Amino acid sequence: MPDDIPTSMEDLLYFSNRKMPDGVRIIAWVDKLTCEKCKKALMGKPINEKTGKVKIRAAVFVCPECEHEEPKTAHTKKLVMQIRYTDETGKNWKSAQTAYTLKTWKGMKAYVFQNEFTGEKMGVTKRLKMKGDPDEK
Ligand SMILES: [Zn+2]
Secondary structure, eight states, X not given: OOTTOOSOSTTEEEEEEEEOXXXXXXXXXXXXXXXXXXXXXXXXXXXXXXXXXXXXXOSEEEOTTTOOEXXXXXXHHHOEEEEEEEOTTSOXXXXXXXXXXXXXXXXXXXXXXXXXXXXXXXXXXXXOOOTTOTTOO
């Protein structure tokens, strides 16, 4: 396993660890961005003050330190998805980056990147209908 895989969700907006039916493993994540205004904290979705829960559907990202806000669409354009993936042995790892934007891949919504093992485009699908997939809860 690559040694730069995040160990905590705290500083991430997205994390997915999955094994495909053909043996390919994919780990993908998106780091939160540092606030451009105060540079003291990471931008995230606003927190509901009553419940303490993140407002997932909020249309803005906000800095918990200085309350600087950015519209979701503008902020999302700056985000980068980090991907670590293997060939079919599940043992040889490569790295890729892609935009945190869903595209259509094989008829599904996915984050698409170039697979250097196969030379083909590969998708981190939004939802995999697979037993044991960590995204299926
Ligand atoms: Zn700030």
